[in-house]
Amino acid sequence: MSVNNNDVTILTFESLPYNSKTQLLYKEGIYVGKRELNGLTAVLYQVHSFYVEIFFMQYRRQVKCFHVSESTHILNPYLDQIEVNELILV
Amino acid sequence: MMESMYKKNIILYADDDKDDQQLVQEAFERYASNVKIILADNGVEALDYLNSLLPIEPAPCLIILDINMPRVDGKEALVQIRKTERFAHIPIILFTTSSQPQDKMFAAKHKAGFITKPIDGNQMRLIADIFIDHCSDEIKRSIRVAQ
Secondary structure, eight states: OOOOGGGOOHHHHHHSOHHHHHHHHHHHOEEEEEEEETTEEEEEEEETTEEEEEEEEETTTEEEEEEEESSGGGGGGGGGGOOHHHHHHO | OHHHHHTSEEEEEEOSOHHHHHHHHHHTGGGTTTEEEEEESSHHHHHHHHHHOOTTSOOOSEEEEESSOSSSOHHHHHHHHHHSGGGTTSOEEEEESSOOHHHHHHHHHTTOEEEEOOOSHHHHTTHHHHHHTTSOHHHHHHHHTTO
16 A cells, blocks of 8 residues: 555554555654563554554564554653654754 | 795684674684684774784784774774775675665765675575675685685
8 A cells, every 4th residue: 555655644554454554664754762562572663643552472473562642741651762862853 | 834824815803792793703614724714892892903003914814893882893993994094995794794874875975895694594594605705806716715
């Protein structure tokens, strides 16, 4: 499925098939941080106006699920990894 | 032992993320008879390794630098490496978690490649060959011969 990246909203993202989601994160996602949770590795990306947390069963090999949110609360577990200078650039 | 090490192509990989270090090492496993990966946890370690090389020791055929690293990040390490005549023309790749246009431009300005870290297994399986494609033709042949 081709995606006009300028039109991607949280609803658009949720409707995409798996490969389109990972491609969009790969091309457009801005890395925020990484954490471990219940045996999974989670990586948080900012994608335009929302956030996508990708949970890996095997890091960078096997994706378990995506968690998307427009709320900045999703940043809370990653706050210690965020560099203010980089946010200003974004 | 030293002699046998010299027969391998050396790839220097600097990244503070141990998981990514492991993934890249695994990606190169099928080329293990021809490639030796030297790991550094940050830019300082990468620069220390290069600066400690004796003239008779081979320089890496490829240097892979994560951008976000403590002490000296990948971009600063790239600038420092390019200042040294011996390493000025070695292929270098900035390997990073985000595909930021300003980082791509920085890489191009300093004659380095730019690769975003894979997100899933399909992309990960290709990564070693994508790295190798940045090497000279002679090195590519010597890495890929008789796997």
